[in-house]
Structure formats: structure tokens, C-alpha cells
Amino acid sequence: MxxxxxxxxxxxxxxxxxxxxxxxxxxxxxxxxxxxxxxxxxxxxxxxxxxxxxxxxxxxxxxxxxxxxxxxxxxxxxxxxxxxCSVESPKGRRSVCYDREALESRKKHKPENNAIDMATAMGIELLTEEQYRALQELENFDKKTSSWVQTPPDIRALGGALFCDYRFGHVFVYHNGASSYYSSRGFRGSLKV
Known part of the structure; x- marks a missing residue:
């Protein structure tokens, strides 16, 4: 036993x-x-x-x-x-805010989880902006969804977080409050073996 x-x-x-x-x-x-x-x-x-x-x-x-x-x-x-490499941001990882600090800062309507903790629990890392752009060179992803990406500490310290998507033939990098979450935003991960 x-x-x-x-x-x-x-x-x-x-x-x-x-x-x-x-x-x-x-x-x-x-x-x-x-x-x-x-x-x-x-x-x-x-x-x-x-x-x-x-x-x-x-x-x-x-x-x-x-x-x-x-x-x-x-x-x-x-x-x-x-x-x-799912066409859209992974379905099982959407509707999450950026990290635990963002999750705990929400007073109402908290999401179930956050991207950083989920990735850590899975043993993977969020893509960086550079990795996200490299992925888009292979084919086009996130035409209808968006994905959180690793956020520089100076942006995160001010309460923000970065996410990316692919629209109008281009990769776009945006910012949002780290505590925000949307049914169409998840995160993509990387793993080295």
C-alpha cells in the first residue's frame, strides 16, 4: 500500500x-x-x-x-x-488571469486559476514574445483567440501583463491588467526534452 x-x-x-x-x-x-x-x-x-x-x-x-x-x-x-500547436489557444487553459498575485487581487468573479501556476503545475513555461513570434513563422495560430506570454518584470510590477494573437496577417502584442481573464484567452507553453 x-x-x-x-x-x-x-x-x-x-x-x-x-x-x-x-x-x-x-x-x-x-x-x-x-x-x-x-x-x-x-x-x-x-x-x-x-x-x-x-x-x-x-x-x-x-x-x-x-x-x-x-x-x-x-x-x-x-x-x-x-x-x-493547437490552432487556437488551448481550450483547457482559457479563462485564466496571468498569475497568482492577479488572481488574489480580484475581489469578485475570480477565475478558477491563473496561467503561471497552471504552467508550473504542468512542468512547462509560458511562451515568450519571441517564441510566440517564432511559432507564428511556422503557421498562423490564434486567429480567433489570444494567449498570455511571459511578461517582463517592470510591466508586471505596474499591474500589467502581455498577450498575443494573430490578426490581419500580423502578430500583435497587447497589454491588459494581469487580473483580467476572457473565455477566448489562454496560454501556450514550451517544453524542452
Whole structure:
């Protein structure tokens, strides 16, 4: 019983869940080769199988509607880079304010969660503005939604937070009060494996 409790506290997937996730990721990888030209799935899978904690995080990205996919490879660190590649901001991560401070500052109509805490719990990071723009170079995302991005400390210190979307053939970066939340705004994450 003790052993079972220890396992249940860990962020691990069952063998069946791992196999299902790997099948999903492989199919997405093969369908979207434009996102990762020159990379081979077998090498990605080998890295994933050696990092069960990262697999758990990818499963969380998938479970919340992010449709994670490989968007690059850091050759120096030998790490594959995954971003959420859902067409619109992930459905399971919308209607959240920016961070815990923003959440706690709301007196009425608090959202259920915030982007920073959710990302941390999932083991991922919010995309930076630069990463968001790089993602948009691959194809166009967030044509109807928007996504919170990492906000510089000086902006956050003044109560603001940044979000991005794609409209009129361009990536736009906007600001809002960090405590704001909308049904069409979520966040996209990144993970290195």
C-alpha cells in the first residue's frame, strides 16, 4: 500500500498512457513536418522514453488541448523543443488571469486559476514574445483567440501583463491588467526534452 501511494504521488503515466501519447505525438510529428524539417521521430521518441517526467508534462499539454509538437532542436544541449500547436489557444487553459498575485487581487468573479501556476503545475513555461513570434513563422495560430506570454518584470510590477494573437496577417502584442481573464484567452507553453 505504501508503494502504491508513492507511485500515485509521482507525475507518471501508465504504460498504456505513455504508448497512447507517443502514438499521438508521432502522428502529429509526421503530419506537420514543416514544423521540424530535418528532424527524425525515432530520435525524438528515444529522448521522450528516457524522460518520463517530460512525457507527463507533454500529456498535460495534450490533455488541456495544446496539441504539443516539436518545433526545434537545440543541438548544443541535445534538447527537442515542444510548443503548443493547437490552432487556437488551448481550450483547457482559457479563462485564466496571468498569475497568482492577479488572481488574489480580484475581489469578485475570480477565475478558477491563473496561467503561471497552471504552467508550473504542468512542468512547462509560458511562451515568450519571441517564441510566440517564432511559432507564428511556422503557421498562423490564434486567429480567433489570444494567449498570455511571459511578461517582463517592470510591466508586471505596474499591474500589467502581455498577450498575443494573430490578426490581419500580423502578430500583435497587447497589454491588459494581469487580473483580467476572457473565455477566448489562454496560454501556450514550451517544453524542452
Amino acid at each position: 505504501t508503494k502504491k501511494n508513492k507511485v500515485s504521488n509521482k507525475k507518471e503515466l501508465s504504460l498504456e498512457q505513455r504508448e497512447e501519447l507517443l502514438r499521438t505525438l508521432k502522428a502529429r510529428f509526421e503530419k506537420n513536418m514543416n514544423r521540424h524539417e530535418g528532424l527524425e521521430w525515432v530520435k525524438v521518441q528515444t529522448k521522450l522514453e528516457a524522460n518520463t517526467g517530460k512525457l507527463w508534462s507533454l500529456n498535460e499539454m495534450e490533455r488541456t488541448g495544446g496539441e504539443p509538437d516539436v518545433v526545434g532542436h537545440d543541438k548544443k544541449k541535445d534538447e527537442y523543443i515542444f510548443y503548443d
